[in-house]
Amino acid sequence: MPQTVKGVIARSKGADVELVDIVIPDPGPGEAVVKIEACGVCHTDLHYREGGINDEFPFLLGHEAAGVVESVGEGVTDVAPGNFVILNWRAVCGQCRACAKGKPWYCFATHNASQKMTLEDGTELTPALGIGAFAEKTLVAAGQCTKVDADAEAAAVGLLGCGVMAGFGAAVNTGNVGRGDSIAVIGCGGVGNAAIAGAKVAGATTIIAVDVDDRKLEQAKAFGATHTVNSKSEDAVERIRELTGGNGADVVVEAVGRPETYEQAFYARDLAGTVVLVGVPTPDMEITLPLLEVFGRGGALKSSWYGDCLPSRDFPMLVDLYRQGRFDLDAFVTERIGLGDVEAAFDKMHGGDVLRSVVVL
Numbered sequence: 001m002p003q004t005v006k007g008v009i010a011r012s013k014g015a016d017v018e019l020v021d022i023v024i025p026d027p028g029p030g031e032a033v034v035k036i037e038a039c040g041v042c043h044t045d046l047h048y049r050e051g052g053i054n055d056e057f058p059f060l061l062g063h064e065a066a067g068v069v070e071s072v073g074e075g076v077t078d079v080a081p082g083n084f085v086i087l088n089w090r091a092v093c094g095q096c097r098a099c100a101k102g103k104p105w106y107c108f109a110t111h112n113a114s115q116k117m118t119l120e121d122g123t124e125l126t127p128a129l130g131i132g133a134f135a136e137k138t139l140v141a142a143g144q145c146t147k148v149d150a151d152a153e154a155a156a157v158g159l160l161g162c163g164v165m166a167g168f169g170a171a172v173n174t175g176n177v178g179r180g181d182s183i184a185v186i187g188c189g190g191v192g193n194a195a196i197a198g199a200k201v202a203g204a205t206t207i208i209a210v211d212v213d214d215r216k217l218e219q220a221k222a223f224g225a226t227h228t229v230n231s232k233s234e235d236a237v238e239r240i241r242e243l244t245g246g247n248g249a250d251v252v253v254e255a256v257g258r259p260e261t262y263e264q265a266f267y268a269r270d271l272a273g274t275v276v277l278v279g280v281p282t283p284d285m286e287i288t289l290p291l292l293e294v295f296g297r298g299g300a301l302k303s304s305w306y307g308d309c310l311p312s313r314d315f316p317m318l319v320d321l322y323r324q325g326r327f328d329l330d331a332f333v334t335e336r337i338g339l340g341d342v343e344a345a346f347d348k349m350h351g352g353d354v355l356r357s358v359v360v361l
């Protein structure tokens with residue numbers, strides 16, 4: 001029997017989100033219904049609300065979640081009712097050309113539920129990143145459920161489902177930052193601070209945090225930044241070069257998603273260094289760079305989707321580091337809120353007041 005539960009939708013571009021009744025079908029073949037315990041508010045949810053991702057309104061928002069599998073459809077063997085899981089937006093297919101090459105973290109045909117969740121009048125919902133977890137329950141492909149230790153705190157480990165994994169992986173997987181490296185991270189929200197925490201775990205010795213908000217820079221120090229730069233009052237490129245012997249950083253992570261910060265990242269890296277763009281730009285944004293500089297500086301200009309993570313490999317590993325006290329996921333949780341508080345959480349995110357507001361059910 002389809003069930004009716006509460007969920008948070010963005011009905012049209014720019015309009016305030018609404019808490020409404022949504023209808024969840026029974027899981028079909030390869031699908032699972034998950035009872036959500038916690039879901040973080042990510043900047044990408046706001047991008048959806050503002051029409052910055054696509055126009056497939058109405059969206060069921062929320063995609064950074066942990067919960068318990070309630071029921072599974074035919075043929076599902078990897079997870080079972082009662083399993084505590086983190087939801088992921090990279091359920092790899094195993095068959096596309098990336099998977100066939102042994103690089104499943106680039107999978108081009110990731111799985112989502114085939115059935116649609118709807119409003120009560122039958123209007124089909126587009127779940128954010130194929131998840132839609134600002135809801136009491138959601139329907140996903142079973143491969144989107146990654147089992148982890150049941151006694152891990154849902155509000156903390158749910159953040160691995162998007163922003164924290166994206167930031168950590170941008171530094172460690174995509175940027176390949178390692179022992180003795182220097183790294184600069186531009187934009188120290190949930191994603192940027194996770195990149196800083198990842199760089200610390202990986203052994204980077206110079207970790208430079210750049211933001212326009214001093215509160216974010218204070219938090220960045222707690223996550224492992226060795227230096228901070230407020231790019232409102234200082235020239236970020238100059239400072240990063242000064243702090244790296246005049247050379248620039250081995251890896252620069254751009255975690256804002258804007259042309260001007262991308263340009264800073266481009267000029268703040270060392271010769272043969274790596275730029276990693278993890279911030280998500282909007283369709284109107286463009287950059288112009290001197291091609292000779294692109295050539296002459298060598299190295300790599302990379303983008304990072306979801307930190308090039310493989311959920312089955314990376315989520316349990318990060319939960320282990322968390323439980324050993326080596327990766328402070330709790331520090332990302334600024335506040336716990338209810339399903340009705342998502343709009344207010346967007347305001348706080350905009351005002352820079354929070355790293356993560358987490359909806360707890």
Ligand SMILES: NC(=O)c1ccc[n+]([C@@H]2O[C@H](COP(=O)([O-])OP(=O)(O)OC[C@H]3O[C@@H](n4cnc5c(N)ncnc54)[C@H](O)[C@@H]3O)[C@@H](O)[C@H]2O)c1
Nearest residue numbers: 043044166187188189190191211212257278279280305306
């Ligand atoms: N690539 C991915 O897979 C992925 C996953 C999750 C989020 N994201 C994206 O990452 C970005 C960051 O997400 P978040 O949740 O951390 O957002 P956030 O709003 O919490 O953080 C953004 C930070 O950037 C800072 N900032 C803004 N303008 C700046 C500037 N000009 N210079 C320096 N710092 C500046 C803000 O003060 C803030 O601290 C967003 O674009 C989001 O959509 C990407």
Ligand SMILES: [Zn+2]
Nearest residue numbers: 093096099107
């Ligand atoms: Zn694939």
Ligand SMILES: [Zn+2]
Nearest residue numbers: 042044162163
């Ligand atoms: Zn996200």
